[in-house]
Structures are given as C-alpha cells and as structure tokens.
Amino acid sequence: MLGNFSFGDYFKEEAISWAWEFLTQELKIDPEKLWVSVYKDDHEAYGIWKNEVGIPVERIVKLGDKENFWPSEAKSKGPNGPCGPCSEIFYDFGSSIGCAKNDCTPACSCGRFVEVWNLVFTQYNRKEDGSLEPLPNKNIDTGMGLERLAAVTEGKLNNFETDLFHPIVKEIAAGCRLKALGNRELNYAIADHIRSVVFSIYDGIMPSNESRGYIVRKIIRKAILHLRELGIKQPFLNKLVPIVAEIMKQPYPDLMAQQEAIAGIILKEEKTFIDTLNSSDSLFQEKFVKLLHNQDEELAGKIVFQLYDTYGIPLELTKIWLEKRNIKFTQSVFERELREQKERSRAQSAMKGDVFSAKGLDIKVKDSKFVGYQENSLEARVLAILKDGEIILDQTPFYAESGGQVGDAGKLVSGKNVFKVLDTQKIDNVILHIGKVVSGTFKEGDKVTAGIDTKRRLNIARNHTATHILQAALRKVLGTHVQQQGSLVAEDRFRFDFTHFKGLSEEEISQVEEVANSYISKSQVVNCKEMSLKEAKKAGALAFFEEKYRENVRVVSIGDISKELCGGTHLDNISKIGLIKIISEGSVASGIRRIEGTTGGFAEQFIKDEQEKAIEESKKRDKLKELKEQEKKRSLEVNKSLRDVIPRIIDKGIKINGINVVSSFEAGLDMNALRLLVDKVNENLNQGVIALGSQDNEHKKAYLVIAVTQDLLSKGLNAQVLIRQIAPIIGGSGGGRPDFAQSGGTKPEEFPKAFNELKRIIKDI
Numbered sequence: 001m002l003g004n005f006s007f008g009d010y011f012k013e014e015a016i017s018w019a020w021e022f023l024t025q026e027l028k029i030d031p032e033k034l035w036v037s038v039y040k041d042d043h044e045a046y047g048i049w050k051n052e053v054g055i056p057v058e059r060i061v062k063l064g065d066k067e068n069f070w071p072s073e074a075k076s077k078g079p080n081g082p083c084g085p086c087s088e089i090f091y092d093f094g095s096s097i098g099c100a101k102n103d104c105t106p107a108c109s110c111g112r113f114v115e116v117w118n119l120v121f122t123q124y125n126r127k128e129d130g131s132l133e134p135l136p137n138k139n140i141d142t143g144m145g146l147e148r149l150a151a152v153t154e155g156k157l158n159n160f161e162t163d164l165f166h167p168i169v170k171e172i173a174a175g176c177r178l179k180a181l182g183n184r185e186l187n188y189a190i191a192d193h194i195r196s197v198v199f200s201i202y203d204g205i206m207p208s209n210e211s212r213g214y215i216v217r218k219i220i221r222k223a224i225l226h227l228r229e230l231g232i233k234q235p236f237l238n239k240l241v242p243i244v245a246e247i248m249k250q251p252y253p254d255l256m257a258q259q260e261a262i263a264g265i266i267l268k269e270e271k272t273f274i275d276t277l278n279s280s281d282s283l284f285q286e287k288f289v290k291l292l293h294n295q296d297e298e299l300a301g302k303i304v305f306q307l308y309d310t311y312g313i314p315l316e317l318t319k320i321w322l323e324k325r326n327i328k329f330t331q332s333v334f335e336r337e338l339r340e341q342k343e344r345s346r347a348q349s350a351m352k353g354d355v356f357s358a359k360g361l362d363i364k365v366k367d368s369k370f371v372g373y374q375e376n377s378l379e380a381r382v383l384a385i386l387k388d389g390e391i392i393l394d395q396t397p398f399y400a401e402s403g404g405q406v407g408d409a410g411k412l413v414s415g416k417n418v419f420k421v422l423d424t425q426k427i428d429n430v431i432l433h434i435g436k437v438v439s440g441t442f443k444e445g446d447k448v449t450a451g452i453d454t455k456r457r458l459n460i461a462r463n464h465t466a467t468h469i470l471q472a473a474l475r476k477v478l479g480t481h482v483q484q485q486g487s488l489v490a491e492d493r494f495r496f497d498f499t500h501f502k503g504l505s506e507e508e509i510s511q512v513e514e515v516a517n518s519y520i521s522k523s524q525v526v527n528c529k530e531m532s533l534k535e536a537k538k539a540g541a542l543a544f545f546e547e548k549y550r551e552n553v554r555v556v557s558i559g560d561i562s563k564e565l566c567g568g569t570h571l572d573n574i575s576k577i578g579l580i581k582i583i584s585e586g587s588v589a590s591g592i593r594r595i596e597g598t599t600g601g602f603a604e605q606f607i608k609d610e611q612e613k614a615i616e617e618s619k620k621r622d623k624l625k626e627l628k629e630q631e632k633k634r635s636l637e638v639n640k641s642l643r644d645v646i647p648r649i650i651d652k653g654i655k656i657n658g659i660n661v662v663s664s665f666e667a668g669l670d671m672n673a674l675r676l677l678v679d680k681v682n683e684n685l686n687q688g689v690i691a692l693g694s695q696d697n698e699h700k701k702a703y704l705v706i707a708v709t710q711d712l713l714s715k716g717l718n719a720q721v722l723i724r725q726i727a728p729i730i731g732g733s734g735g736g737r738p739d740f741a742q743s744g745g746t747k748p749e750e751f752p753k754a755f756n757e758l759k760r761i762i763k764d765i
Helices: 012-026 043-053 146-154 166-175 184-202 211-229 237-247 254-291 297-310 315-324 331-350 454-478 506-520 533-538 600-651 671-683 719-730 748-763
Strands: 005-007 034-039 060-063 081-092 113-126 132-144 377-386 390-393 410-414 417-427 430-439 447-452 484-489 494-499 526-532 552-558 562-565 580-589 592-599 654-656 659-665 688-696 701-708 733-736 740-745
Touching (some): 012 034, 012 043, 012 113, 034 043, 043 060, 043 081, 113 146, 184 211, 184 254, 211 237, 211 315, 254 297, 297 315, 297 331, 454 484, 454 494, 454 506, 454 552, 454 562, 454 592, 506 580, 526 533, 580 600, 600 659, 600 671, 659 748, 671 688, 671 740, 688 719, 688 748, 701 719, 719 740
Parallel strands (some): 034 060
Antiparallel strands (some): 005 132, 113 132, 377 447, 390 430, 410 447, 494 592, 526 552, 552 562, 580 592, 654 659, 688 701, 701 740, 733 740
C-alpha cells in the first residue's frame, strides 16, 4: 500500500490535484479511463474534481456513508474519534468487462471498475452523542494499491496476471497440469500465500505453534490444502520459492541468497503436514466412530479440540471431514477447550514456588541495584533473609540468571560469617542470592562483602561472548536467515539454538568453527552501551526477542563482527576467548538447530581428550588389525591342514539307504575350523550327510556341526532337525539352517553314541 499523508498542512485541493497529476502525468494513465467517487454531502471535493481537475460530471459519482465515509458508516455506528469523507479514484476497463450495461458506474460491483486510490479527508471528530465537530487541524490520509496500479499500467484485469504474480500462477498451473487454470481463485490464493510465506521467513518469522510463527504455519497449511484440491498431494510450495525470489530480486537482492534456506524450511513444513493429512482419515475414523450413528455435538467438539491440540490437525480439515459425514459439533465447546488449555499453560508457567514468584515472597524490599558490569566485589547491606537460604542485598555484583546466562556464584562475608552463594536468581528487579551458610550467622541489616567467583565469571563471559561470535559465523556461512532462538551460557560450555532448515554437514561445522576462530584472531574490543530500543535498531543491532526488551536496552558490539541487544556479562576483548570448539550439532525442533560448544581452557582440554581418545582408538585399530592378520595367517595354515584331511574324512563315509553318511571326530579344532572343514567336505560329496565333532580340551567343551548336501534337501532331510535329535547326546542343543546346523555341548566323550544315533536315524528314513 502506497500513500501520502498530511497532519494539519495541505488538504483536499492539494491531495486531489496531486493524485490526478501522479496518475495521468507520471504513470501516463489515460485520463478518459479514470472515474472518481465523492461522499454525497462533500460539495467541496465534488467542486474540486469538477472545476479544478476538469473531470466531466458524468464520471463523478456521489456515494453514501458505507462507501465514501471513513471509517465506513462511522457517522451512524461509530467509532468515536477522527473521521471524514473520502474520494476514490477508479480505472475503467471498458464496457466489454462486467455487466455491459450502459449506465454502469463505480457503484456497480461487476468488475468493470477497479479502485486504485482512496483519498481520506479526516476533518471531523465524532463525539459520544454522535455529533461531528470540525477538527482544528484537518488531515489527509491516502491509500493507493501498488499491485492494482501495476495491473492497470500493464493492462491486466487483476493483480495476479501482472509480472509480480503471473510467473507464480503459471508454475502452479503447470504443476497441476493446467487444472489450476480452471480454478483461478485457488491458483491466485496459493500464489498470494507463497509470497507471504517467503517474505515472512525472509524477515525471520519461522513457522511454529506460537504467535506470528503460527500464522505462517497456517498460511502454509492453507496453501497445501488448496494444492490438494488441484490434485497436488506431494510437496510443491517449496519449488515456488526460486520464482518468488527471481520476481523480487531487484528490490530484495538478499532474497536470492536465502532462497535455498527458505525453500528448505517450507519443504519441512510441507512434509510434516502432508504426513498428518495422509494419516488423518484413519485417525478421524478412530476418534469419531461412536458419533457416526449417534450424534453428540458437545463430545464432538471435545474430540475436534483433541485432534487440534494433540495431533496438530487443523480445525478446517476436521470440519471438512465432519461435514462430509453430516457430523455436527459445537464450535463453542472447541473454543472453550482451547481457552482452558491456554489458561492451564499460563498457570503452569507461573507455578514456580516462593523462590520464583515475586508475589509469593510477601515481603517489601526495594529493587536490588546490580553493579556487576563494573564491580566484582563491594560492600552491601542485607535487606532480607528468606527460607531455604536466600539473601537479598541492597546492591550486588552477582549477575542473576537471565537471557540464557547462568547466575553467578561466590561468597557473602561479614567477619567470620560466610555465606556461600551457589546460584543467583531474579524476581522482577529483586535479586536473590541462593546458597548456604558455611560458618556463623546472618541477619537483616548486616553489612557484608559480596564477592563473585571471578574465575567462574570469566569463563561464563568467554562462553557468552563466544555465542555472539558464533552467531556471526553462522550467518556468514549459512545465511542471514540464521537467528538466535535460545541459549545456555555456563562456566564450562555454551549451547546455542538457531533457525536453520537442515542439519549442518561436517564441512559446514568446520567452516563455522574456522570463521569463528578467525574472528577471535582479530582481537576486537567488546563495547557495551545502553541506549533506547529505537536507537539500537537504528544502529543495526540484532534483536530476536522483541517482546522481552524494555525501552532502554544494552547493545553489545564487537567491531564490525557483531552487534546485538544483550544484558549478559562479556569480555572486554574477544582475544580472551582463546578458542571456540564446537562439540555437537543437532535438531531441537522443526527448523531449529542446536550447537553445543566450549571455549578457552575447556576447549583445549576437550581437544586434548579427543586426541588421546583418537590415539587409543588408533591403538585399538592397530591391535585389531594385528589380530586379524594373525587370524588370517592362522586360517591359511588351518586351510592347508584341512585340505590334507578331507580325503581321509570322506573315506570314513558309509552308504545308508543310498545316502553317503560321513561322521568323524577331529581333535584340536575350534568351531570356526570345524565349520570350514564341513563346508569343504560338502563341496566334494553328493547325496551326503556330514557330521563332524571336536572338543575344547581346556574347558571340556564339545563342538558338533552337521551339513546336508543340496540334492538331499528336496527329499526332506534337514540339518536343523538332525542336530536337535543328536545334540542332547553330547549334552547340548543346537540350531541353524536346513543345509547346516551346529551345537555346543559338555560331553565330548559321547560323540561315538551321537554318530551312531545319526546313522540309525538315516537308516529308519
């Protein structure tokens, strides 16, 4: 929407004449194609159009309160406050468009006339009694449709046929095999939706279940449902992103660089929702089965909410399914359940006990003065002592947990009395020092020396400053769509959550780490400065949690590397980070990734541990390689020795019922060698059953293998069946395949009996 405004300066004459000049002289629109409307009682505007601009009276239309007063019908219905008549400018597409009546005017809704500019003359103040009093300073507020003007100048009947939309519309039609051409409204809606989604994500609004992100997710889902109506049931929206980027590359050149990331985010949303849609029918059947024949509108409303809340199925989709089956539900029940769920969520987040509920403290203390940016130790007075070891001071150097940074630790000392601070929290502006008395006692009014653990604070500052460096590196490597979504800054590590549509490759992780450490090598100074939120944004500071910021904010700047709104504690120079080491990268939620890392000495120790681990792994691999070489050598020796005994074993065979039965006890072979031997005998035998045994002398363990040649399998002989019958004789049990089975036992001395039993079984076949 374009427009021009005046607050107590120029008024109707200038607004009207400048609008006409812009349309006819700058945009070169044929004056004969323009009509105007005025409010029926606005004789001044009518006179300007007629006498000064020179529009023929037959192209000036007088309309009423609903059409040409702002707000619409404000005179009779309100609201109270500034209001006034308006004058609209229309483009005439000609008598061949619309109703084709000779007396058609902009008052007709047939489509022949399209409004391109609305000039609002705010000249009244509506009072409580409905009367209109003239404003002392009259104002101009105009609105001009950019895309409508594009349509007019391009000679198109609507916005979606212009260069701003037509390539998208054309691609959708092609994807639907031209089916979309027969349903232009759906095609246009999808085109509008994808452009809205692309620019929302481009501006950092990620699809989610909350706030603005939920709107983006809903738009994506609506577009998916429209596509299904056009026959596209696979992910498709993401394919339109490059077209949007190409169309808008001149005013938004950065969009081209981010198109892959945006497409990835949309693709992930598409896959998730399409999976939900594909499984929804069976879920609907399961949930509503009792209501298919027995209507219960209240129960149906509860089920509709359950599907929405638990399974993420949109209300619109459930409505469509229910309408097709004539199942009614009470909308108010759904809304009530939704309202109660929100209240439960709010109540749950507020239930944090005395320590975390300022109202629950029920004490009157003034706000704590935090001076920890400048001081590590100072003299303070105890204002209050709470149960379970919580002390409130009038001023403190202790940083309370906030913005992902953990609270400070340290000591409060008064003579021989020592209170060890283990954590620091904040309720509104009251800072709680949480810990335990190490020696002596404390009471209200005591003067104490409050000192933080400076070594711990320094490590925390390293990690916090590192997250700023990391974000800058991520945005450089992955793209400016990367935005912080949360963090944890502790003494020994940091965690950083950020928007990105897919997992990072090892190469990308290495590149991010390399860029981050290259920044550190620049030894840039860290500057922290308080200013207004407006000033901070003007200075280009990154702000990702706007709802949490107050009017005055703290901006942390690191040379030309980073500039962010942040209330945490930081180093004075990034060289003191020493080293950033990324430990892990993974997914947190849809479109949200998480990096965990560490800095300084902790990073060096991590690398040292990893190197030692790598050395140990290398030693293990070398040892394993050596063992494998030894095993290979031994196997060659065993193979050679086994080849020599094969003829001897085969010679032991006897024929029973036309079957060659070979059985032999071969001392000194383990199970592997025994399996290898039976395979080699099998290769040299037809119509045969082979049973070989051996034993482990040290543990007195028996090994037995049985093989059946392939030509006997079709006749019903089965090694598995045979070994189950014979293995108990050697004190074991066995199993395997029809052509091969094995067993271990505890009675190697019983092998002669086992082999005799095998011969008996085959004899009885």
